[in-house]
Amino acid sequence: GAVVSQHPSRVICKSGTSVKIECRSLDFQATTMFWYRQFPKQSLMLMATSNEGSKATYEQGVEKDKFLINHASLTLSTLTVTSAHPEDSSFYICSAGDPMTSDIEQFFGPGTRLTVL
Amino acid sequence: GQQLNQSPQSMFIQEGEDVSMNCTSSSIFNTWLWYKQDPGEGPVLLIALYKAGELTSNGRLTAQFGITRKDSFLNISASIPSDVGIYFCAGQGGAQKLVFGQGTRLTINP
Numbered sequence: 001g002a003v004v005s006q007h008p009s010r011v012i013c014k015s016g017t018s019v020k021i022e023c024r025s026l027d028f029q030a031t032t033m034f035w036y037r038q039f040p041k042q043s044l045m046l047m048a049t050s051n052e053g054s055k056a057t058y059e060q061g062v063e064k065d066k067f068l069i070n071h072a073s074l075t076l077s078t079l080t081v082t083s084a085h086p087e088d089s090s091f092y093i094c095s096a097g098d099p100m101t102s103d104i105e106q107f108f109g110p111g112t113r114l115t116v117l
Numbered sequence: 118g119q120q121l122n123q124s125p126q127s128m129f130i131q132e133g134e135d136v137s138m139n140c141t142s143s144s145i146f147n148t149w150l151w152y153k154q155d156p157g158e159g160p161v162l163l164i165a166l167y168k169a170g171e172l173t174s175n176g177r178l179t180a181q182f183g184i185t186r187k188d189s190f191l192n193i194s195a196s197i198p199s200d201v202g203i204y205f206c207a208g209q210g211g212a213q214k215l216v217f218g219q220g221t222r223l224t225i226n227p
Contacts, residue, residue, distance in 0.1 A: 108159030
């Protein structure tokens, strides 16, 4: 089955620094990937849609200059949290669909836990 | 924006009991999905529903897509310890976007 990986799985950083999170589709190509944020004991909230070769589409209320998304290839999307602050601490999850097998199913990565001190 | 109301928020049951949870929406969705999330991991798809009124089973799991396209339920029969986790419903609308419910946290007493 389709596998999505994320790196790193955990990251701790100081306030004011930037953190990059990678999302890779390991055995399929994904023209579209999605980035979610999940606070403790809460649901997943879609942050943005990452489109290969074009600009990401951000959900209402998500700052595009704060959360930089780059989808440089069909197997890699990156999310950079710029000038991170403690309130950015969260569980960040990406997903990707394999258009060769399904137009609907999305496969989720294992998530990245970000802690900003 | 679109919201899904999922209930109950948590359940505490005995091993072997059946479980039922549901989701309602103010909007119509083309597809309803049910996911399970274990601590510190991403969600895993359990069941996908594509047609209004559809009833689908996956082992001990059964889910139905409401006729109005605004609701869905998930049943788990004869629960076992590995069923512990958080269950999320999700509606899929345009551009493959998913809207998630608040989740149902399932705890099983052996």
